Amino acid sequence: MKKDNINxxxxxxxxxxxxxxxxxxxxxxVIGCLHNCLYCWARRYAARLSKMGVEPYASRGFQPTxxxxxxxxxxxxxxxxxxxxxxxxxxxxxxxxxxxxxxDKVRMTPQTLFLLLTKNPQRYLELGDLPDNVVLGATIESNxxxxxxxxxxxxxxxxxxxxxxxxxxxxxxxxxxxxxxxEEFTRDVKELSPSFIYIxxxxxxxxxxxxxxxxxxxxxxxxxxxxDVRLGTIREAWNVKTDY
Numbered sequence: 001m002k003k004d005n006i007n008x009x010x011x012x013x014x015x016x017x018x019x020x021x022x023x024x025x026x027x028x029x030v031i032g033c034l035h036n037c038l039y040c041w042a043r044r045y046a047a048r049l050s051k052m053g054v055e056p057y058a059s060r061g062f063q064p065t066x067x068x069x070x071x072x073x074x075x076x077x078x079x080x081x082x083x084x085x086x087x088x089x090x091x092x093x094x095x096x097x098x099x100x101x102x103x104d105k106v107r108m109t110p111q112t113l114f115l116l117l118t119k120n121p122q123r124y125l126e127l128g129d130l131p132d133n134v135v136l137g138a139t140i141e142s143n144x145x146x147x148x149x150x151x152x153x154x155x156x157x158x159x160x161x162x163x164x165x166x167x168x169x170x171x172x173x174x175x176x177x178x179x180x181x182x183e184e185f186t187r188d189v190k191e192l193s194p195s196f197i198y199i200x201x202x203x204x205x206x207x208x209x210x211x212x213x214x215x216x217x218x219x220x221x222x223x224x225x226x227x228d229v230r231l232g233t234i235r236e237a238w239n240v241k242t243d244y
Contacts, residue, residue: 020196023115025080026086028085030066030102031056031062032061032064032086033064033091034093035151036150036151038148043062047062064091066098075109075112078111079112080113081113081115083106083117085117088118088120089102089116090120090121090123099127103130106131110133111133114131114134115135116135116136117137117138117171118138119152120152121138121158121161121165125161134167134169135195136165136167136170138158138161139158139173140172140174141175142179143188144156144178144180144181149178163192170192171195172198174197174198174199174200175198175202176208177211178209178211182218182222186223189223189227190226199229199230200231200233201216201233207238208238210237210239211237212236213236213240
């Protein structure tokens with residue numbers, strides 16, 4: 001039954017109209033994060049790179065760091081670049097001047113599209129004028145707040161901030177998905193008017209408070225009614241017994 005459930009989701013996804021390409025690359029002019037999320041994959045990866053002697057992780061670890069020479073990078077036309085996947089460019093600790101220099105580079109590359117992603121979308125509102133060639137993304141794992149899992153702004157605050165943002169294209173990342181209230185979460189995300197939403201389960205065995213697969217399937221199908229949905233890892237919740 002559970003496998004059939006996944007297959008139905010995959011069939012429904014074929015109906016999804018993609019407005020944006022898949023991510024073609026990442027760019028990390030700013031790394032590091034102080035949210036200290038229990039399930040952070042980037043912090044673990046940074047620790048591995050540090051042990052291997054890879055800079056700047058070997059000398060800086062996962063501390064917020066601005067890497068000016070990476071602003072010299074050139075980007076291909078029509079590519080879709082994920083900015084600072086190894087940190088949070090819009091964390092409260094990030095100086096305005098770091099963000100300004102990154103966004104100036106983005107403005108100088110108008111034929112490239114950039115995905116910005118943060119757990120502090122209130123910073124988008126504070127910055128004001130943002131480049132046209134960006135998708136403003138926020139990680140919102142649930143409509144419920146989980147303060148024991150992260151020092152980031154609560155999920156409910158992220159939702160309210162994204163509702164206030166007026167921008168042509170916004171995105172929501174529900175990964176790792178945490179248990180949610182179906183009606184409320186659907187309503188909240190619809191009000192955000194995202195161009196696309198990405199949904200996926202934890203890949204690293206953190207035993208998070210996950211929703212059962214059937215509930216996630218219902219969420220996906222609701223989202224497909226008003227936006228483009230993309231899937232990461234879709235599986236049964238770790239604490240749900242399966243019959244296969």
